[in-house]
Amino acid sequence: MKRLSTLILLFFCSLMPNQKLNSQADPTGIFFSNTDIGAVKHQGNVSYLSDDQEYLIEGSGKNMWFDDDQFHYLWKSIQGDFILRAQIKFVGSGVDPHRKIGWMARNSFRPDSEHVSAAVHGDGLVSLQFRDSLGGDTNELPSKDTAPDIIELERRGSTFIMGTAKLGQPLNKIVYENSKLKNEVFIGLFVCSHNPDVVEKAIFRNVRIIKPFDESGERYQDYLGSHMEVLDVETLHRKILFSSAHSIQAPNWTPDGKALIYNSNGYLHRYDLKSGKTSTINTGFAVRNNNDHVLSFDGKQLAISHHDDQDNGDSAIYTLPVEGSSQPVRVTKKGLGPSYLHGWSVDARELVFTGSRNDQYDIYSVDIATGKETQLTNTEGLDDGPEYDPSGKFIYFNSNRSGTMQLYRMKPDGSEVEQLTFDELNDWFPHISPDGKKILFLSFGTDVESGDHPFYKHVYLRMMSVDGGDPKILSYVYGGQGTINVPSWSPDSKKVAFVSNSN
Incomplete structure (x- = not known):
């Protein structure tokens, strides 16, 4: 069986000249391999x-057009639906304005294969x-983006969707329906110089399959499975x-x-950031925790739901020491509602939470020592995600009282409510940076009901000043529920941790 598998692999490789297989000396990251497609002059x-x-x-x-493609391809095979995303950049000014880079899905390595490509030209x-048929001509749907x-x-x-954006801006979409590609295809990144005598270069960052x-x-x-990621908010x-x-x-x-x-x-x-090792925290009987666990500002205590x-x-x-405990201490009283x-x-004397009381979800504070609750909001919509800023002057939260989920802030006693975001997206979970200057939050599109924050959607991580202003998209993420439900800033306010998803 081992000899047969080796022969099959050698035969497969013989069909693809200039291909380089994965190895420690020549890795291809999350892809399987790379190869030249078509009769290129330069490998x-x-x-x-x-x-x-x-x-x-x-x-x-020389080109990727008509019935003859020539380019270099970094690829893997995949079945069924997928989302491919990357940050892209040409290296240098280039020779031909029609040089191309981007994503491609194709049936085979033949230069006249059926394919669908999201292409960015040098100009x-x-x-x-x-290309819908083997040996047929290539067609295109141009975008308004540049x-x-x-x-x-x-x-x-059978539907393909291309999304493009300037970094920090929303994605613009182009839709192509009734593709003839097979269920199992090759997908990958490509570079075509559009000049047979020239080799062009491009850099691809934040690549996700x-x-x-x-x-x-x-x-x-x-x-779905999960990736634990860290994002630098400057770069x-x-x-x-x-x-x-x-x-x-x-x-957290x-x-x-x-x-x-x-x-x-x-x-x-x-998860220890230096060693990369993971250990389980002792929470005693509390082993049905949801994703609403928060550290005290001094890092000594942990509160859990x-x-x-x-x-x-x-x-x-409940609360417990950050190192864990077999006996978490209950804070909210029994029988009041979730x-x-x-x-x-x-000062670590109170917690703020979203509570269902009187058939309505509002924001409450609770004295940790006594369990006494104070209602801070009272609206017919959903108020959620309350979080103190490091100065203790404000509580930031999200609410759909306006019809869409937007960000607000108020004084710790619930007074002087101020709306901070105003666009059509649905914004959740405002997290204030440790330096007190920035808000990180999660934005769902209009395909999600304002009162819902489900798993497995296209979402944006956005950032803005604590005093409001125009939000900036930091990252384009497939996630949602669980991505940043809790404060996730690094202590120096330069990075954030978050979760993305993939099967």
């Missing part, structure tokens, strides 16, 4: 910078290109720290900068 190349998770691709080729032209930094290609059955949620599955019962560079086949959610960054605390399957875990059997499975709030934790007061 292409791929360099993968593992520390930065970044690709440099060099490619030649800024953007188009969704496709010279984008972000490019995305998504497949939903995502297998989305199967809509035939049952939400909140079936789960906007993302790095995956580790991946899990399980649903992991809601990373400890104030000492040494670890991330996250939840999975009802348990809380600590545990679905307690004594309350028919409703969420109740309580979802979101923040500590600066």
Whole structure:
């Protein structure tokens, strides 16, 4: 069997000249391999910078048009639906204005193969290109965008969607229906110089290949795997720290900068940033924790939301030392209704949470010592995600009282409510940076009801000043529930931790 497998691999490789297989000396990251497509004059190349998770691709080729493609391809095979996303950049001014880079899905390595491509040209032209039949001509759907930094290609059955954007701006979409591509295709990044005598280069950062949620599955019962990521809010560079086949959610960054605390399957875990090792935090009987765990400002205590059997499975709030305890101390009283934790007061004497009381979800504070609750909001809509800023002057929260979910802030006693965001997106979970200057939050599109924050959607991580203003998109993420439910800033206010999802 081993000899047969070797012969099959050698035969497969013989069909693809200039191909380079994965090895420690020549890695291709999350892809399987790379190869030249068509009769190029100059062999292409791929360099993968593992520390930065970044690709440099060099490619030649006279064109990718009509019935003859010539380019360099970094690829893997995949079945079914997918989402491909990357930040892209040409290296240098280039020779031909029609040089191309982008994402491609194709049936084979033949130069006249059926394909769908999201292509960015050297002169800024953007188009969704496709060849429907073997040996047929290539067609295109041009975009209004020019010279984008972000490019995305998504497949939903026979429909392909290209998304493009300048870094920090919303994605613009082009849709192509009735593609003739097979279920199993090759997908990857490409570079074409559009000049047979020239080799062009491009850099691809924040590269993601995502297998989305199967809509035939049952939400909140079936789960995707997860990536724990860190984002630099200045450079906007993302790095995956580790991946899990399980649903992991809601990373807290400890104030000492040494670890991330996250939840999975009802348990809380600590990921050591230096060693990369994970340990389980002792929470005693509280092993049905949701993703509303929060560290006190001094990092000494941990508050959790545990679905307690004594309350028919409703969420109740407990505290314990950050190192863990077999006996968490209950804060919210029994029989009042579900309580979802979101923040500590600066002096660690109170917690703020979203509570269902009187058939309505509002924001409450609770005295940790006495369990006495104070209602801070009273609206017919949903008020959620309350969090103190480091000065203790404001509580920031999200509410759909205006019809869409927007961000607000108020004084700690619930007075002087001020709206901060005003666009059509649905904004959740405002997290204030430790320096007190910035708000990180999660934005869902108009495809999601304002009162819902589900798993497995296209979402934006956005940032703005604590006093309001125009939000900036930091990252384009496939996630949602569990991505940043809890405060996730690094202590120096330069990075944030978050979770993205893929099957």
